[in-house]
Amino acid sequence: MxxxxxxxxxxxxxxxxxxxxxxxxxxxxxxxxxxxxxxxxxxxxxxxxxxxxxxxxxxxxxxxxxxxxxxxxxxxxxxxxxxxxxxxxxxxxxxxxxxxxxxxxxxxxxxxxxxxxxxxxxxxxxxxxxxxxxxxxxxxxxxxxxxxxxxxxxxxxxxxxxxxxxxxxxxxxxAGKPATEGVRITLGDDVPLAHHVIPADEPGEQPRVSIRRVVEPRT
Structure with a gap:
């Protein structure tokens, strides 16, 4: 240089x-x-x-x-x-x-x-x-x-x-492969949750998890 x-x-x-x-x-x-x-x-x-x-x-x-x-x-x-x-x-x-x-x-x-x-x-x-x-x-x-x-x-x-x-x-x-798919999990009250993986921002950090409730229409 x-x-x-x-x-x-x-x-x-x-x-x-x-x-x-x-x-x-x-x-x-x-x-x-x-x-x-x-x-x-x-x-x-x-x-x-x-x-x-x-x-x-x-x-x-x-x-x-x-x-x-x-x-x-x-x-x-x-x-x-x-x-x-x-x-x-x-x-x-x-x-x-x-x-x-x-x-x-x-x-x-x-x-x-x-x-x-x-x-x-x-x-x-x-x-x-x-x-x-x-x-x-x-x-x-x-x-x-x-x-x-x-x-x-x-x-x-x-x-x-x-x-x-x-x-x-x-x-x-x-950079790791981006997480493009989510999974659904159910807790004790049988309310489904949407679970998404968010890639880490810095090398060595663990991915973050985003969980939100999914309200489904009653049948």
Missing amino acids: IHEVDEALRRLVKEQALDDPDVEIAFEAPTKDWAARRNAPTVNLYLYDIREDLRRRQRGLINEYGSDGTVANRHMPPRHIKLSYLITAWTQRPEDEHRLLSKLLLHILAHEAVPTDLLSGSLAELGLPVPMTIALPPPEDRAFADVWTALGGELKPSLDVVVCAPVDAGRRFP
């Missing part, structure tokens, strides 16, 4: 936002050693944080229906993983770096999610939106200056892009 987000961002930056064949795209950590080896104008997309978006977590199971309309399987809802990228521009002149950052900012601001035509692999198969934000304030437990300190480099203008990618949890449970 991570490499699929990498490829989507590469295409978004290279083919749409900049459309400049002379600008290279890199995903390496922008350390001093890396910067010293750079020879061409470069936009660096450094993935510095991976964590689940707990606000999007869902409970329960999702039904999968067969061709006959009955429930064939149940699966866990997808989880959502936040991938945070530190985007920087590297050229010989600060003015050119600011120009590249400005193009990136304006283009990504126009999208609330990664364009669907850029999605591939599991992201495309799920068919769910992949939200994307840019330049939001960092969480309270993290500062961009701390990221640069960890990299051992000097503070540099950057854009923070966060992509929230849905991930298939991979857990599926086969």
